[in-house]
Amino acid sequence: xxxxxxxxxxxxxxxxxxxxxxxxxxxxxxxxxxxxxxxxxxxxxxxxxxxxxxxxxxxxxxxxxxxxxxxxxxxxxxxxxxxxxxxxxxxxxxxxxxxxxxxxxxxxxxxxxxxxxxxxxxxxxxxxxxxxxxxxxxxxxxxxxxxxxxxxxxxxxxxxxxxxxxxxxxxxxxxxxxxxxxxxxxxxxxxxxxxxxxxxxxxxxxxxxxxxxxxxxxxxxxxxxxxxxxxxxxxxxxxxxxxxxxxxxxxxxxxxxxxxxxxxxxxxxxxxxxxxxxxxxxxxxxxxxxxxxxxxxxxxxxxxxxxx
Amino acid sequence: xxxxxxxxxxxxxxxxxxxxxxxxxxxxxxxxxxxxxxxxxxxxxxxxxxxxxxxxxxxxxxxxxxxxxxxxxxxxxxxxxxxxxxxxxxxxxxxxxxxxxxxxxxxxxxxxxxxxxxxxxxxxxxxxxxxxxxxxxxxxxxxxxxxxxxxxxxxxxxxxxxxxxxxxxxxxxxxxxxxxxxxxxxxxxxxxxxxxxxxxxxxxxxxxxxxxxxxxxxxxxxxxxxxxxxxxxxxxxxxxxxxxxxxxxxxxxxxxxxxxxxxxxxxxxxxxxxx
Numbered sequence: 226x227x228x229x230x231x232x233x234x235x236x237x238x239x240x241x242x243x244x245x246x247x248x249x250x251x252x253x254x255x256x257x258x259x260x261x262x263x264x265x266x267x268x269x270x271x272x273x274x275x276x277x278x279x280x281x282x283x284x285x286x287x288x289x290x291x292x293x294x295x296x297x298x299x300x301x302x303x304x305x306x307x308x309x310x311x312x313x314x315x316x317x318x319x320x321x322x323x324x325x326x327x328x329x330x331x332x333x334x335x336x337x338x339x340x341x342x343x344x345x346x347x348x349x350x351x352x353x354x355x356x357x358x359x360x361x362x363x364x365x366x367x368x369x370x371x372x373x374x375x376x377x378x379x380x381x382x383x384x385x386x387x388x389x390x391x392x393x394x395x396x397x398x399x400x401x402x403x404x405x406x407x408x409x410x411x412x413x414x415x416x417x418x419x420x421x422x423x424x425x426x427x428x429x430x431x432x433x434x435x436x437x438x439x440x441x442x443x444x445x446x447x448x449x450x451x452x453x454x455x456x457x458x459x460x461x462x463x464x465x466x467x468x469x470x471x472x473x474x475x476x477x478x479x480x481x482x483x484x485x486x487x488x489x490x491x492x493x494x495x496x497x498x499x500x501x502x503x504x505x506x507x508x509x510x511x512x513x514x515x516x517x518x519x520x521x522x523x524x525x526x527x528x529x530x531x532x533x
Numbered sequence: 534x535x536x537x538x539x540x541x542x543x544x545x546x547x548x549x550x551x552x553x554x555x556x557x558x559x560x561x562x563x564x565x566x567x568x569x570x571x572x573x574x575x576x577x578x579x580x581x582x583x584x585x586x587x588x589x590x591x592x593x594x595x596x597x598x599x600x601x602x603x604x605x606x607x608x609x610x611x612x613x614x615x616x617x618x619x620x621x622x623x624x625x626x627x628x629x630x631x632x633x634x635x636x637x638x639x640x641x642x643x644x645x646x647x648x649x650x651x652x653x654x655x656x657x658x659x660x661x662x663x664x665x666x667x668x669x670x671x672x673x674x675x676x677x678x679x680x681x682x683x684x685x686x687x688x689x690x691x692x693x694x695x696x697x698x699x700x701x702x703x704x705x706x707x708x709x710x711x712x713x714x715x716x717x718x719x720x721x722x723x724x725x726x727x728x729x730x731x732x733x734x735x736x737x738x739x740x741x742x743x744x745x746x747x748x749x750x751x752x753x754x755x756x757x758x759x760x761x762x763x764x765x766x767x768x769x770x771x772x773x774x775x776x777x778x779x780x781x782x783x784x785x786x787x788x789x790x791x792x793x794x795x796x797x798x799x800x801x802x803x804x805x806x807x808x
Contacts, residue, residue, distance in 0.1 A: 527708055
């Protein structure tokens with residue numbers, strides 16, 4: 226026979242169980258919130274890395290002829306090269322002015338995470354000391370035909386202000402490292418760049434000649450880099466920059482260069498009557514042709530930054 | 534035969550068992566409450582130092598040490614140009630003012646003439662990169678102005694000693710960095726607690742009052758800045774800094790239990806990137 230008993234054990238047990246359940250639920254909630262915060266933080270970092278990586282990829286895969294044809298204003302979409310797996314990046318480029326471009330990358334990561342990063346790049350155009358002819362020596366008979374007035378080639382428009390320069394920049398006995406100095410580049414850097422530029426693509430070419438070169442008539446527009454000697458004959462014309470490690474020979478009928486010649490020597494192979502040779506300094510043509518295939522460099526003092 | 538009531542022995546045993554159970558549950562509850570208090574205080578400290586680290590990380594992001602963004606450095610304070618955004622000129626400067634293309638601007642907040650300055654990219658000779666520089670000017674007034682395209686943008690009237698000459702080298706499309714000067718530092722409040730605080734320049738020179746960001750911090754080593762150069766060696770030269778580390782050690786505002794002061798620490802490292 227059972228005896229009815231009264232006590233508090235059940236109530237106390239239930240109370241303790243409820244208390245433990247509440248504590249466990251609170252701990253679980255706090256832990257899940259922390260986990261969610263951590264997951265979001267990781268997703269944000271991944272997304273930002275994907276956006277910044279796309280910016281660097283765009284600089285590495287710079288399509289110089291195509292992008293140099295852009296005008297300031299309207300943006301262009303670019304394909305992200307080597308995107309990070311799992312990322313969803315959109316990339317666009319906008320020309321700011323003659324030399325500056327704005328790159329903007331947006332990545333939509335997991336969940337609502339979206340990160341944007343931007344970078345400004347400057348085209349690293351070939352830098353030259355202003356002068357129509359820069360050489361160790363030039364034949365005296367040619368000096369009257371060298372002009373330092375800064376003129377744009379006919380039909381060209383340049384935003385840059387004209388820079389009147391000395392006609393001649395003569396450096397007798399100068400070492401190659403001094404004569405062939407193009408801003409941060411020496412001859413080897415210039416030659417490596419010119420040799421690496423693929424031919425074609427626009428009207429402003431880059432031509433690298435590992436030996437001697439003879440131009441017979443016609444017109445070359447762009448950057449000409451010659452390891453040997455360059456001969457201009459039958460009125461051959463160069464618009465842009467001619468960098469010649471050896472000697473530039475001029476043969477009648479006279480040739481013409483609108484831009485700049487940098488060479489070891491410039492010699493006349495014969496006397497000229499009419500037409501006479503013409504060496505004219507043109508900062509416009511030098512800048513335009515060297516810029517057309519120039520590669521971009523991040524703008525100094527403006528790191529890759531998040532876009533707000 | 535039915536029995537009513539309990540014997541004395543039963544009552545005594547019941548009382549003793551109840552007392553033991555009550556004591557056990559009570560101590561369990563007290564321990565739980567103390568644990569909850571301690572955990573809560575520890576979480577608060579952790580949250581505090583984490584937030585402080587996030588603030589510092591955000592403020593240091595996008596700095597250029599080579600451009601002079603780090604103004605003064607020490608192990609307990611860091612004065613710097615805090616970037617508030619980037620914009621681009623939609624027209625050449627005119628009459629000492631510039632107009633930003635609003636569609637390209639990336640600003641954390643609207644420009645504030647009371648505390649903001651700008652750095653404008655000056656191209657100078659486009660065929661030479663070595664002469665490029667950043668022109669510094671204070672923001673005198675903010676308004677609306679016309680871009681070259683006719684679109685209306687944000688106009689900043691500028692002030693600097695050599696503004697007219699400096700602006701000659703600034704062209705349309707030039708990037709503009711908007712910043713304010715601030716100093717992040719360890720300081721002690723009136724109650725004797727140590728804090729991470731921030732202060733800006735006072736209108737008449739010197740520094741304005743410090744505003745608290747996070748604290749309390751440990752009295753010793755509560756906030757320690759470290760600045761490394763590219764070789765990984767600590768440096769005191771702002772322009773050579775490539776890595777900024779800020780270690781924060783927080784402590785609870787009051788003891789969670791007698792003698793128990795929850796504390797936590799976090800180190801934020803930010804690479805000062807130079808393109």
